Amino acid sequence: MNFQNLTRIETPDTYLDIAFSKAKKTVGKVREKTKLREGAKEARLEKSKKIETERISTIRNILYDRLNEILTSYPSIDRLPIFYRELVKCTLDYAALKKSLGAVNWAAKKVNEFFRLYQSKIAKTRDLEKVNQYRREFYGRISSVVKRIKEELAYLEESRKVMKDYPAVKTSAKTAAIMGFPNVGKTTLLYKLTGSKPEIKSYAFTTKNINISYIETKDKKIQLLDTPGTLNRFNKMNNIEKQAYLALKYCADLIVYVFDITEPFPLKEQEELLRNLKEFKKEVIIYLSKADILEKEKTNEFKKKHKESITKPEELKQKLISSLS
Numbered sequence: 001m002n003f004q005n006l007t008r009i010e011t012p013d014t015y016l017d018i019a020f021s022k023a024k025k026t027v028g029k030v031r032e033k034t035k036l037r038e039g040a041k042e043a044r045l046e047k048s049k050k051i052e053t054e055r056i057s058t059i060r061n062i063l064y065d066r067l068n069e070i071l072t073s074y075p076s077i078d079r080l081p082i083f084y085r086e087l088v089k090c091t092l093d094y095a096a097l098k099k100s101l102g103a104v105n106w107a108a109k110k111v112n113e114f115f116r117l118y119q120s121k122i123a124k125t126r127d128l129e130k131v132n133q134y135r136r137e138f139y140g141r142i143s144s145v146v147k148r149i150k151e152e153l154a155y156l157e158e159s160r161k162v163m164k165d166y167p168a169v170k171t172s173a174k175t176a177a178i179m180g181f182p183n184v185g186k187t188t189l190l191y192k193l194t195g196s197k198p199e200i201k202s203y204a205f206t207t208k209n210i211n212i213s214y215i216e217t218k219d220k221k222i223q224l225l226d227t228p229g230t231l232n233r234f235n236k237m238n239n240i241e242k243q244a245y246l247a248l249k250y251c252a253d254l255i256v257y258v259f260d261i262t263e264p265f266p267l268k269e270q271e272e273l274l275r276n277l278k279e280f281k282k283e284v285i286i287y288l289s290k291a292d293i294l295e296k297e298k299t300n301e302f303k304k305k306h307k308e309s310i311t312k313p314e315e316l317k318q319k320l321i322s323s324l325s
Contacts, residue, residue, distance in 0.1 A: 184259070
């Protein structure tokens with residue numbers, strides 16, 4: 001799922017300015033093409049009706065198209081995979097988002113409604129003054145409609161900025177989540193397994209989002225999620241940690257848990273996080289990072305407690321391919 005194509009949302013005044021400006025240019029072209037004999041009253045009426053119909057039609061088309069573009073660029077929230085539905089709910093005001101989309105839909109319908117109303121009025125009138133009156137009324141009512149959804153448009157733009165940073169997780173793919181504390185080597189492991197090389201920095205929460213890469217073989221593609229380092233605070237998560245939690249709960253078929261016994265975080269805390277992860281009732285593969293720089297005695301001591309732990313990326317890769325067949 002990719003949210004990069006959500007339409008940028010402008011203010012009501014911007015949409016109205018674009019529509020009125022375009023209508024003015026359209027009317028100018030219509031005037032140039034329509035020549036009248038001097039004093040032909042009936043012809044002047046028909047010309048005026050043609051001009052004002054073109055004017056309100058242009059305004060209708062631009063406003064309706066812009067509003068509809070917002071609606072069609074947003075996915076149906078209720079039909080999203082559960083991972084994304086829950087992500088929306090924990091990063092945005094779900095009710096406000098649905099209300100705002102509903103308001104845009106209402107405005108689009110009103111734009112059409114008022115266009116049909118005033119198109120009919122202009123077509124039926126035999127009074128030249130009425131033509132201009134109807135055009136002014138249409139301007140006023142259309143402007144009122146668009147300005148009434150000012151707050152909803154603003155909220156949708158703020159939502160768009162949040163949603164465009166959602167990870168592009170393939171929710172139906174076989175998936176392994178790489179979990180562990182910050183700076184234990186999760187992103188480095190992702191690179192060793194897949195060749196993906198995101199930027200790595202040495203501070204807490206190095207991964208600011210979910211890094212996604214794939215192990216590809218002749219007949220399968222395994223999705224790996226390098227999740228933001230959790231500080232073992234399942235009940236006090238920030239939005240970065242919530243992404244990791246939701247990916248683990250709804251997307252992961254198994255967990256790769258990365259231990260670092262050089263202890264950027266105490267082993268006691270790393271063990272506690274492992275116990276918490278096992279509560280998800282998913283297969284857990286333990287990987288010991290930085291084994292190439294550890295004393296052999298330390299590695300052996302660790303492996304006595306975690307007999308199934310893996311220290312070599314290639315061995316882990318084969319294990320993942322086997323487990324996620």
